[in-house]
Amino acid sequence: DAGVIQSPRHEVTEMGQEVTLRCKPISGHNSLFWYRQTMMRGLELLIYFNNNVPIDDSGMPEDRFSAKMPNASFSTLKIQPSEPRDSAVYFCASSPGLAVSGANVLTFGAGSRLTVL
Amino acid sequence: AQSVTQLGSHVSVSEGALVLLRCNYSSSVPPYLFWYVQYPNQGLQLLLKYTSAATLVKGINGFEAEFKKSETSFHLTKPSAHMSDAAEYFCAVRANQAGTALIFGKGTTLSVSS
Numbered sequence: 304d305a306g307v308i309q310s311p312r313h314e315v316t317e318m319g320q321e322v323t324l325r326c327k328p329i330s331g332h333n334s335l336f337w338y339r340q341t342m343m344r345g346l347e348l349l350i351y352f353n354n355n356v357p358i359d360d361s362g363m364p365e366d367r368f369s370a371k372m373p374n375a376s377f378s379t380l381k382i383q384p385s386e387p388r389d390s391a392v393y394f395c396a397s398s399p400g401l402a403v404s405g406a407n408v409l410t411f412g413a414g415s416r417l418t419v420l
Numbered sequence: 421a422q423s424v425t426q427l428g429s430h431v432s433v434s435e436g437a438l439v440l441l442r443c444n445y446s447s448s449v450p451p452y453l454f455w456y457v458q459y460p461n462q463g464l465q466l467l468l469k470y471t472s473a474a475t476l477v478k479g480i481n482g483f484e485a486e487f488k489k490s491e492t493s494f495h496l497t498k499p500s501a502h503m504s505d506a507a508e509y510f511c512a513v514r515a516n517q518a519g520t521a522l523i524f525g526k527g528t529t530l531s532v533s534s
Contacts, residue, residue, distance in 0.1 A: 307463070334520045336521060345524060345525070345526040346510065346524040348521050351521045358520075358521075396464075398520060407520040408469060409466075410466075412463050414462075
């Protein structure tokens with residue numbers, strides 16, 4: 304298995320521009336997570352999906368952030384408009400789910416490093 | 421709400437010395453606990469997990485952790501550090517009993533000197 308695949312790996316954009324981050328989870332995994340990592344705040348859970356349905360988006364910082372999972376093999380995290388304080392590494396992770404593993408082990412992608420100028 | 425606190429944002433050891441990374445948790449449900457490792461410019465990788473079975477959990481690369489309910493701790497140890505252990509280590513707890521998300525600590529950077 305290729306693991307969790309994220310794109311782009313690096314994104315540099317200017318304030319006000321729209322940013323779209325993409326994620327392909329491991330085939331067969333039922334849960335997908337978006338995390339944000341910064342020096343100040345560490346790893347923050349933004350949103351997660353079970354079976355393509357958003358379960359908890361309480362971590363999404365503002366209405367400028369949105370996430371979708373149109374099918375089991377693809378998810379996007381969109382920021383519109385972007386701001387410098389959105390600069391961070393955004394991680395996508397997937398897991399088989401509690402019913403399969405009994406304890407939810409997340410597999411992470413390599414991350415997308417976003418810089419907003 | 422569930423949370424984890426990692427004591428010490430930076431730990432330095434000599435090669436061959438004992439590694440001890442501290443994690444304390446708070447959980448209103450029976451905790452499932454995890455340690456992940458992150459190497460530079462990479463995603464997080466699972467080291468080990470505790471899911472209410474044996475309290476001493478062995479993971480990859482010679483690491484182990486002991487669940488102590490009375491101390492609400494889940495410290496990570498390795499008897500002898502290797503240069504390749506230099507990385508950032510994260511402790512995590514499941515967010516709730518029904519859900520599947522994890523809540524992570526702020527991380528501890530481990531440096532290993534020769």
